[in-house]
Amino acid sequence: MDEREEGVSERPLKSLHNRIESPVLFVNHTGRRVNLKWFDYSGEEKLFATIVGGTNNRLKMNTYVTHPWIAVDEETNERLLLNFRETFFPDEPVIQRVDFDARRFYVVRAEINITTPVYRLEEYCTRFLRKTVLSQNIRKLPLPQSILKEILQKVS
Helix, strand or coil: CCHHHHHHCCCCCCCCCCCCCCEEEEEECCCCEEEEEECCCCCEEEEEEEECCHHHHHEEEECCCCEEEEEECCCCCCEECCCCCCECCCCCCEEEECCCCEEEEECCCCCEEECCCCCCCCHHHHHHHHHCCHHHHHHHHHCCHHHHHHHHHHHH
């Protein structure tokens, strides 16, 4: 983990201020309905928008550098990734050009890709079983006791 990643993981999950605007484009690559949430100044999770899959899978907006965002699957509430991270903190915008006569800055809109996490095979199987088998029937599966015990711990 580099210094920049360490600093991001130590940031509080709440918005700190709205001084530096950061234009972004969220792109949903999951094929699922995704709830995009931000953490307000008190650290409360707020639903901002739902981005559908398919052709209408983009949301263009402006946010601020200190505002943390998460994405979750609308149906399962599973946490998704934003540019390969569970929590997205916007960067300061990159200035593309300056129009000195009009006193205007033109900035690059950052593209934020929403994707599904990649699980270890064991975790994927456990998730599948929890989704498809009723909890009272898990003990009846023809699996080793150690695996059944682990699945039951995760269900509880």
